[in-house]
Amino acid sequence: MVCGDAFHRYDRDQMEVAINKAEAEGNHNFSHFGPEGNLLAELEALFRDYSISGQGRYRHYVHSEGEAKSFGLEGIEPGKFTPWKEVEENTDLLFYEGLHGAVISNGIDVAKYADLKIGVVPVINLEWIQKIHRDQDMRGYTTEAVTATILRRMPDYVNYICPQFSETDINFQRVPTVDTSNPFISRWIPTQDESMVVIRFKNPRGIDFSYLISMIHDSFMSRANSIVIPGNKLDLAMQLILTPLINRLIERKRRGS
Numbered sequence: 001m002v003c004g005d006a007f008h009r010y011d012r013d014q015m016e017v018a019i020n021k022a023e024a025e026g027n028h029n030f031s032h033f034g035p036e037g038n039l040l041a042e043l044e045a046l047f048r049d050y051s052i053s054g055q056g057r058y059r060h061y062v063h064s065e066g067e068a069k070s071f072g073l074e075g076i077e078p079g080k081f082t083p084w085k086e087v088e089e090n091t092d093l094l095f096y097e098g099l100h101g102a103v104i105s106n107g108i109d110v111a112k113y114a115d116l117k118i119g120v121v122p123v124i125n126l127e128w129i130q131k132i133h134r135d136q137d138m139r140g141y142t143t144e145a146v147t148a149t150i151l152r153r154m155p156d157y158v159n160y161i162c163p164q165f166s167e168t169d170i171n172f173q174r175v176p177t178v179d180t181s182n183p184f185i186s187r188w189i190p191t192q193d194e195s196m197v198v199i200r201f202k203n204p205r206g207i208d209f210s211y212l213i214s215m216i217h218d219s220f221m222s223r224a225n226s227i228v229i230p231g232n233k234l235d236l237a238m239q240l241i242l243t244p245l246i247n248r249l250i251e252r253k254r255r256g257s
Contacts, residue, residue: 005098006061007043008032012079019152033099034156040108043100047113050087050094059084092250102164111167115249118242119168126176126190128183143184170241171200174231195231198222199241207241215240 010018015032022030031037042057049056060082062068068076076082087094102111102119111117122130128150135141135149165171174197176190201207204225212227213219216237219229229237 005096005100006059006081007039007046007098007100008061009037009039011061011081029152029155031153031156033153033161035105035108035160038100040100040103040105040110043103044108044110044113046087047094047096047110051113054087054089054091056087056094057084058087092253093246099161100164102167103160104163104167105160111164116245117168117170119165119171119173121165121171122174123176123180125180125183126174126195129180129186129189132183132186133189147184169202171198172234172238173198173200174234192231192234197229197231197234197237198226199229199237200226212237212240 008015010032015037018037019030022028022036046056046058060073060076062073062076062078062080062082064078068074068078073082096114100110101114102117104111121127131150132143132146135146136143141149174192174195176195178190178194180186180190200223202225209221209227213221216227216229216233219227219233219237222228
């Protein structure tokens with residue numbers, strides 16, 4: 001069972017209206033990173049209900065026409081949500097990919113219901129470069145407009161996004177090995193070959209680092225709970241690390257433990 005990041009409170013058009021309204025009321029930092037722009041109680045309810053009964057309500061956010069086709073959602077405009085629906089019967093796992101899968105805020109605790117929490121994030125300058133290029137290429141925004149968006153989101157990013165990476169069981173952080181000192185003038189996004197990935201385990205007990213280093217060429221340990229790999233080996237590392245963990249979750253589910 002796959003669930004995307006569809007617990008924003010507003011779709012794309014509604015979000016623009018909500019931002020303008022917030023600014024008119026003196027809130028210049030309203031964003032979909034913070035609780036006001038999201039349905040965090042509903043997300044927590046999905047995680048809680050699924051952990052108890054395998055049920056729950058969810059929906060999809062359609063990013064593009066191609067994604068709509070892949071989900072069988074033709075007719076739903078990009079930037080819109082699908083109708084709410086119930087989780088299908090007899091699923092083994094709930095896979096949630098989104099911004100708030102480990103959020104703890106204002107009495108909401110999504111993190112405690114997840115059996116395996118994975119963080120995937122680039123260092124901040126690389127994240128900004130990616131956003132600038134994506135918004136310019138896909139939406140026609142100017143560098144100045146993207147910069148203003150980054151600054152508007154910063155308080156919510158610091159207060160609600162960053163803390164989640166302390167709750168995750170494993171973090172994959174991509175670090176460029178080329179100069180990204182000024183992300184606002186960067187002409188290219190650093191490639192996987194121009195990057196390293198730092199993999200941090202919250203609890204390294206039971207992780208066979210010797211095996212991982214032998215399987216992933218040019219990898220090394222940087223701390224007792226961290227391994228560094230070439231950027232182009234990320235898919236291999238995820239397969240080696242996550243496959244046995246997911247198999248273990250499936251086995252626990254089948255045993256009913």
